[in-house]
Amino acid sequence: MGEQFQSLDQVKASAIDMALRFGPKLIVAVLILGAGYLAARWAGGFTGRLLRRFRLEPPVRALIERVAQVLMFGLFAIMAMQNLGVELFPLIAGLGVAGAGVALALQGVLGNVAAGLVIIFTQPFHVGDYISIASEEGEVLDISLFSTTLGHTDRSKVVIPNRKIVGEILHNCGKIRRLALSVGIAYDSDVSAALQLIDEVLRANPKVLQTPAPVVGVVRLADANISIGINPWVAVPDYEAALNQINQAVLETFRANRIAPSVPQRAVRMLEA
Incomplete structure (x- = not known):
């Protein structure tokens, strides 16, 4: 003890x-x-x-x-x-x-x-830009040390590891995107009037940017129609809404002014046996 x-x-x-x-x-x-x-x-x-x-x-x-x-x-x-x-x-x-x-x-x-450090300091894109890379595209929502988050119009998100971005081919649209629309009209339609109506539709839409100016013109003379290209610029968040609004407005304007759309035609010859 x-x-x-x-x-x-x-x-x-x-x-x-x-x-x-x-x-x-x-x-x-x-x-x-x-x-x-x-x-x-x-x-x-x-x-x-x-x-x-x-x-x-x-x-x-x-x-x-x-x-x-x-x-x-x-x-x-x-x-x-x-x-x-x-x-x-x-x-x-x-x-x-x-x-x-x-x-x-x-x-x-x-x-x-x-x-991530390379992306942050070289700044190939910024938050709010619309980019396409690594078979993915979307609006840049966040840039962190480990990953970059892209947002889609359907509210979904894509998280891309930064090492999958550096060294890849990057397509950066910035904060605006160009719509690639087209409409076909019949050969006997008034092309000048159609172009004027499309220009009025684009000017009346508040989502369409006037700078840079929209590009509208005849892009192709097809077998059954005259194809008119409609290429306005819109802000990235307005892309989906502007696409639908312009298509609907052009359709209604053409109907109201009797601009005939092209109708596919096919000639069938019946030969006797």
């Missing part, structure tokens, strides 16, 4: 000695980390206010703000570890070895991050 009590006394003495030696340092380290958290928030806010003077995409601003926060907090974390007497060089070497292992295990994720 005496030996047990003696062991307990030794443990208690060691604990008290450790608390007296490292307790104040631990408290100071916690205070340093708390101050680092507040300083990191301040650094992020200050960086964000500073970046508002420049024309940067929201993902770029968010990334730079996050980097400023991490750097500021990392500085205070180093100060806290130095206060505790931690040797930084062996720790850095160990983190380097661990980082190499993590990099090998997360090659795909790191590839997305690297590609």
Whole structure:
């Protein structure tokens, strides 16, 4: 029993000695980390206010703000570890070895991050642009470090990993799209009148942009009709609605003005046996 009590006394003495030696340092380290958290928030806010003077995409601003926060907090974390007497060089070497292992295990994720940085800083497209890439197309809703999100007119979304975007052929329509419509009229119709009516329809539609000007003209002389191309520009969100409205308006206008649409015809010859 005496030996047990003696062991307990030794443990208690060691604990008290450790608390007296490292307790104040631990408290100071916690205070340093708390101050680092507040300083990191301040650094992020200050960086964000500073970046508002420049024309940067929201993902770029968010990334730079996050980097400023991490750097500021990392500085205070180093100060806290130095206060505790931690040797930084062996720790850095160990983190380097661990980082190499993590990099090998997360090659795909790191590839997305690297590609995301390329997209954010080279800016091949912006939020709100309509792009076509990797057999997918849609309006850019979000650009992050890991992926890019496209939106479709049916409210669905497509999330594309950034490494599937960098290095691919990209078709960027910007924030406007051109409608590719056509209508066929009979050869005995008044072509000039038809073109004038189509121009009036396009001017009356509020979704049709007047700059750049719509392109309307005869695009093909087919066997059974004259094909008129109708190519106005509209904003990306108005694409589907404008497509339906213009088709309906052209049809009703042609009917009201007796512009005859082309009717497919087929000649059948009956041969006697």
